[in-house]
Amino acid sequence: MDEPANDETTRERGVDDPARDFEAHRRHLVGLAYRMLGSVAEAEDAVQDAYLRWHRADRAAVGDARAFLSRTVARLCLDRLRAAKARRETYVGPWLPEPLLDAEALAADTASEYASDLSVGLLMALERLSPLERAAFLLHDVFDVGFAEVAALIGRSEAACRQLATRARAHVRAARPRFAVAPEEGSRLVAAFAEAVQRADASGLARLLAADAVLHSDGGGRKTAALNPIVGRDRVARFFAGIAAKFPDVLAASRGASINGLPGLIVTEADGSVQTLAFEIVDGSIAAIYFVRNPDKLAHLAPRLH
Template sequence: MSMSSNRPHENDPLAPHRGRLLGLAYRMLGSRSDAEDVVQDAYLRFAGAQDVHNAEAFLVTVVTRLCLDRLKSAKAQREIYVGPWLPEPVFDAEGLSADAATELADDLSFALLLALDRLSPMERAAFLLHDVFDTPFPKIAAMLDRTEASCRQLASRARRAVRDDRPAPAATPDSHARLLQAFSDAVASGDVRQLAELLREDAVAITDGGGRKFAALNPIIGADKVARFFVGLAGKIAGQDVRIAPAVINGAAGALLYLDGELDLTLSMAISGEKIAAIYIVRNPDKLRHLPTAGMH
């Protein structure tokens, strides 16, 4: 479901909160389409509510609780998901900003989203509300119906896990784009050794086909294996009409690959120092439908 048909008018009093709410829901769920559904549902609940003194606090609470409910069913769905799961890629990261002065406010990277995905739903909520959206713990306690001490503990546990999971330090945008270009050139040349030199020794490639498109059923780990995988992939599509378009995916340089005029996959990467730490390929058509360029010739 998309919000486009029911989107409130721009002069709606809730419009200023929409990006922040979508940003929270997307970080909680890893799905842009689910995030839009949740925000739409929260909007409808607000419209039917009586005596709301603080619209934003009401909406953030409702969105958080709706996301926690969805994460319960998502866990069951994930257990039958074919192959590795990746978030839905987004092009409008700036529109999903937390609008807060926190270190992670603008981070929508797959690396962070995957780190969040390994947390419990409550840890994820407490961490996002405090460390990303700068919400004070007393308010978080009310939203999650937990004690303030419990919420501090949840956020602290999550913070340690995220710190351990995210590649660091992050590359500058220039070096990120440069490595992406060097990666593309090495794949095109078919030079496995040249490609492997761009990767960290423990580099990982994750491909999400969701059982709908061909993809590796397990993460590919190690510079040499990752390099051989991508050179092999390039060989398989060599005879087709291939077009690669640069794109900003989840706030960082990435690429869209079209086969015979249809969007086939998005490619993005995590950089650690001056090496590629992880490569993320999304092929699942359900996760590409919402992209504005899908089907572009």
């Protein structure tokens, strides 16, 4: 009996293998979808939908698989963004993207200054764009798609797409922090923060924070969290000291992690659920803390933590 053909033999014979061809682009597609949606789960769903469409497509007529699949995923994400608009408007408290532990795996393979940036600050800036601005900016500025193709994808003129991308670019540059932090410095500040919280030491926490530090906490109505950002060194310090005074072991079961490329902590609660804190550091101080408590945004982490 003949041996089954392996991938190399299949390619040599020119046999169509949609799964193999799709998998070659999966990382790129998930990276695009996550930037569009700010959700790991929704990004993976959009990519799975694209996979089903790829199976049904006339693949022999597709000249560039990556371009075809990128267009498919972008359209699916635009549909999801439009459908999610009402949900986002009624979201309880600040909205934060789902935390991502392996940001490097979803870096775009382009020369864009944004290629490896999946920081929370960037994703929050993208969230404030319209769906079309977001699509035009990501496709052109991050994934190097020409404006003619962007125009065909989103159903606008090429000139309109240039304007969309220009507006988005200006907003992102104004809102997105650009401060590189050495891993050692990030780890040191996060460890000092965790220690100060454990001691409920408000003054110790204040020394670690920038004067205009801001805390964004996302409970989504599922977990207790501040309904508005908390701004100012002393207010943020008192917030965490107050939590520690009520719950002395609040960070006892925590470990350091890279979250969206930022230094951070993963905290395991008594019931086994998790929460994450990501820290934006500027000039040796903690400038922003992104605290995700909404269990809907953390479920995808469970397989990674066992």
